[in-house]
Amino acid sequence: MTTQPKKARVSTTVNGQPVDVLVAPYQSLLEMLREVLGLTGTKEGCNDGNCGACTVSLDGRIVDSCLVLGAEADGKRVDTIEGMARPEGLHPLQQAFLEEAALQCGICTPGFLVAARALLEREPHPSEERIRLWLAGNLCRCTGYDKIVGAVRKAAALDGAGNGRAAG
Amino acid sequence: MTITEKPQQQYKVIGTRPIRHDGLEKVTGRAVYGADVKFPGLLWGAVLRSPHAHARIKKLDVSKAAKMPGVFAVMTGADLVDLESKLVDMGEEIDNLAYTTKKLMADDKVVYKGHPVAAVAAVDLNTAQEALKLIAVAYEPLPVVLTVEEAMAPGAPLVLDDLVGEHLTGEARNTNIAKHTRYEFGDTAKGFARAAVTVERTFKLTMVHQGYIEPQNATAQWNQDGKLTVWTSTQGAFNVRDAVASILKMPESNIRVIPLEIGGGFGGKIPIYLEPVAAVLARKAGRPVKLVMDRKSVFEATGPTPGGTIRVKVGADSAGNITAAEADLRYEAGAYPGSPVGAGAQCIFAPYRLPNSRIDAYDVVVNKPKTAAYRAPGATQAAFAMESVVDEVAERLGIDPLEFRLRNASREGDRRADGPIFPRIGNVQVLQAAKRSAQWNAPLGAPSAPHKKRGRGVANGFWFNGGMKSSCNLAVNKDGTVAMVEGSVDIGGTRASIAMQAAEVLGIPAEDVHPTVGDTDTVGQTDVTGGSRTTFATGYAAYLAATNVVKQMMGRAAKLWEIDESGIEFKDGTFFSKSDPELRLTFKQVAEKLDETGGPLSATGTVNMRGAGGAFSTQIADVEVDTETGKVDVLRWTVVQDVGKAIHPAYVEGQMQGGAAQGIGWALNEEYFWDDKGNMHNSSFLDYRMPTALDLPKIETVLVEVPNPNHPYGVRGVGEAPIVAPVAAIANALRDALGTRFTETPMKPSRVLAAIKGGTLDGAATAASSNGASRRGRR
Amino acid sequence: MHPFQYLAPTTVKEVVSTLSRYGDRARCLAGGTDVLVQLRGGRFEIDALVDVKGVPELMELRLGADGLHLGAAVPCYRVYESPRVAKAYPGIVDSASIIGGIQIQSRASIGGNLCNASPSADSICSLIVHDAVARIAGPRGNREVEVAGFCVGPGKNVLRKGEFLVSIFVPKPAARFGAAYKRFIPRNEMDIAVAGAGASVTLNAKGKIVAARIALAAVGPTPIVASRAAASLLDREPTPEAFARAGDIAALETHPIDDMRGTADYRVELSRVLTRRTLAVAAERAKGAK
Secondary structure, three states: OOOOOOOEEEEEEEOOEEEEEEEOOOOEHHHHHHHHOOOOOOOOOOOOOOOOOOEEEEOOEEEEHHHOEHHHHOOOEEEOHHHOOEOOEOOHHHHHHHHOOOOOOOOOHHHHHHHHHHHHHHOOOOOHHHHHHHHHHOOOOOOOOHHHHHHHHHHHHOOOOOOOOOOO | OEEEOOOOOOOOOOOOOOOOOOHHHHHHOOOOEHHHOOOOOOEEEEEEEOOOOOEEEEEEEOHHHHHOOOEEEEEEHHHOOOOOOOEEEOOOOEEEHHHHHHHHOOOOEEOOOOOEEEEEEEOOHHHHHHHHOOOEEEEEEOOOOOOHHHHHOOOOOOOOOOOOEEEOOEEEOOOOEEEEEEEEEOOHHHHHHHOOEEEEEEEEEOOEOOOOOOOOEEEEEEOOOOOEEEEEOOOOHHHHHHHHHHHHOOOHHHEEEEEOEOOOOOOOOOOOOOHHHHHHHHHHHOOOEEEEOOHHHHHHHOOOEOOEEEEEEEEEOOOOOEEEEEEEEEEEEEOOOOOOHHHHHHHOOOOEOOOOEEEEEEEEEOOOOOOOOOOOOOHHHHHHHHHHHHHHHHHHHOOOHHHHHHHOEOOOOOEOOOOOEOOOOOHHHHHHHHHHOHHHHOOOOOOOOOOEEEEEEEEOOEEOOOOEEEEEEEEEOOOOOEEEEEOOOOOOOHHHHHHHHHHHHHOOOHHHEEEEEOOOOOOOOOOOOOOOOHHHHHHHHHHHHHHHHHHHHHHHHHHHHOOOHHHEEEEOOEEEEOOOOOOEEEHHHHHHOHHHHOOOOEEEEEEEEOOOOOEEEEEEEEEEEEOOOOOEEEEEEEEEEEOOOOOOHHHHHHHHHHHHHHHHHHHHOOOOOEOOOOOEOOOOOOOOOOOOHHHOOOEEEEEEEOOOOOOOOOOOOOOOHHHOOHHHHHHHHHHHHHOOOOOEOOOOHHHHHHHHHHOOOOOOOOOOOOOOOOOOOOO | OOOOEEEOOOOHHHHHHHHHHHHHHEEEEOOOOOHHHHHHOOOOOOOEEEEOOOOHHHHOEEEOOOEEEEEOOOEHHHHHOOHHHHHHOHHHHHHHOOOOOHHHHOOOEHHHHHHHOOOOOOOHHHHHHOOOEEEEEEOOEEEEEEHHHOEEEOOEEOOOOOOEEEEEEEEOOOOOEEEEEEEEOOOOOOOOOOEEEEEEEEEOOOOOEEEEEEEEEOOOOOOEEOHHHHHOOOOOOOOHHHHHHHHHHHHHOOOOOOEOOEOHHHHHHHHHHHHHHHHHHHHHHHHHOO
């Protein structure tokens, strides 16, 4: 075994809070969130960018956090599922997912919610086709997607949803 | 849409759609899944896996890895004691502990690619993985057997040297056939002689995976007193506890298994893979150890559902009555015995009343991962074969496919081909509802382009559903809410469906029952969340516990009113005196007085259920085929299913949609892509192509409520039946679109195009109809 | 995974010196969507990963009078979200919009797709039919290589020790130019091309084809330039018959293999169909282009 490279110091903003952490240079953003910061709401399903369970927002764009190095988050803004609800209540998407029974096991749910939020922030009233395309990077094995698409449509139909919320 | 057979009792909670109790944690990221646990001093484990599908281990040297800085423990198969052959009921499957031990970690021979050979615990995951590179293994590769044909051929290499097969002639050695079962009824030769039309075909299937998004995981920690705690994502905490106890040769009561939230299972998280490994590493290291599988290992080394070969022969008279049917099912068990071929054999003819039948079922070991349950295990493969042949018989007789199925549908009192007499079932009602469904009555529509063709297919499917053991504790809070602890891991909303049944009894809102999934130290024995049993059996336990609560509460009201208990009735959440209309107290009001009437109040419900009502699921597929590329798009889909009584209709619909979606993936693209050495080439979500949101249409559901008489609310299981029909429904839709009958899964674009171009049947599975069935299309 | 350093230089010169220092023990990191997967899969071992996104030239997306200057690390979404690029370089936008899902497109770059040199890469054929040029920096200065000659084998490219891709230059298309890319995947998203075809056509004022380019993905060790198929179109009307014939010729120019994603025969057939379909879209676009 070669010697461990020095840890990288990462100054980032996670869910609006500035944080300074040390990460191994080869650690992913997903590992940084889960193992270093204890933010386990972001899930690992495949670790190669094909399931979307680890979707987070990086400077306002959704990414698979397994395919980003923690070190790359330096100076950037990271938003995860843990920052989606506000003290005054759930995000309309979270509420719609509950009301529409859009989750079964729930492991893919954080990724779907973070991805769907990014869509509604850009396009407040997407078509069903557009929703399905946007969410194609997120796999769900329980629901057949029907109720997930329904929940996103419902949240989009709510007045002010998507474009009214603070960006995450 | 819900069709209720006859007006039922009016319910206040059952049949409504409350927000699930665990929903908030799951939409906010706070729910704790198996991989989320963390403790001070936690080590990470990693598993070294065999690169060969079949090889003898000549040398295994872990000394360098053990010395690597950061490594705390190393283990091999030598750390697991060889166990006597002992069958343990894992819920939806029976495992032989002797083989389970070898599956967990190889002894001197690896029998599938990905077979664990050694494991390491280290300070972090990367160190553990790097340490695996320092383990020296010398393998002597052995010839592999990969298909049932290869494995059953005379002189085939033996997967397991010590296997004793159960054949019709008795015990057999030097065989890869672990079990041969036969069900015979009537005289099929006579039956076929009466047939006007006989169709016989052979179907080939390839292994597919459940594809749960959360990989397997386990964390183990020992206390100084020799007690072990295991945190894991499992479908059955008690089954894990009992299996780990046997494997580690320790008392069950010294093990506490804490089931965490589980990210999908579909049967695949019934077997154990990591728990004993984590326990051994943790004992050696003296620190807690966590193991999480990577996706490649999930594909290569957990239990998929088998591929195999199924031959079906069906004869019918000119009036459209089936006169005889035969099936021969040969399933890949994987490297150890125990494929679901038995269930496949029992389900294959279940939708039909058959005067004469014969079924042969072979459980065959091959050098592939040991198969596990997958949603109605064994039934989808069987239905693909049977429902394709039935469709062809109907077509040749010129009878509408649904009409033909109705004419031959099994009903209450009919004998299932493997013996049991059907209790009350909804087969006919489901088929009739399918005939009336919007999709069946809608035109298929013109293709979207000149090079495309459309087709519609229908298929039926059956699953038994399960009963088994469940436990539930209720404790009344003084504010009139009720705390519930139940033993069923919640994989898709069962906290809600169980709590709702208690709430219905108690006459309180669903939200006022607060369900928690217990661990093995907090609630009575509860079998796996599997077999579509949870809402039925654990729901029944909750019903019993709630009934007991009501009885006790009645006693409390009697105390308050100073009257005899027998003078009190309970209705719609209110206790009232039969004689004095002034004496009325709600459930909540009685709860508020608990301290004055005797203190805490709790109750337990336990069941060992039989009498689960079987379910039928008929599905309609509309597809469009690009005849230049072979790509199949699913345009429209309907699932019609006998659900007994939908406790929480939204989650019942979800089960039906999810099952259909998995079946569609199975039909069109999913497969284990093997080379001739037994290497799986597509062990990632990139190349194991599960449907994305863009690959599926809206999935319509029709809930047919034919109550199960063995449950107070009429519950039948709903989770598994919906995966049975889809593969056949798509095959039948493709036949309608192209005039070609597909006999091999998946019906992937290259296979579809080959069929279009060749104008012939595809691949090796070309056994034609025994009497020269026409292959012309319907158009 | 063998532990590696994370380095984030900010100038082309620094990148060159870093790469020269580490030799084959270093790789560039742009979007990371290939390299991180390959590292975890043990395809190669490195001591340093060099994040090039801090170098301004690599993040530049500029539409100049001469053409498109596309920094090697510019993520796909910036390409397809630019209306001006979409209008002038439709083939490249076709590709940028189908690489992975939305999450991948936030990170993956056309430059990275090119350097990864996969035969099935979705962007390389588009670059080829747009006559794109790779701009390379290295210890011995800068050089340019036509994208058509950039890949030399599966996962192999022309970059020498210490060299890296700075940007891709796509010349301004002629009047009445149209291009398109189509691939075939079994699902509708999140898949690797079983086969792909990029095509461009330029029409004269009378509507005849005066220039054509066809490039095919996943039917050989590198993206294949189907020059005979393209030549068959010259001086012809953009008709379905002409495109079908070009498709037939293109199919003969392939030399695919069997693998888990498709058989060789199937890929040949797909090349025929995709070439025809892609040409039709390219021609429609050419008719609409000023």
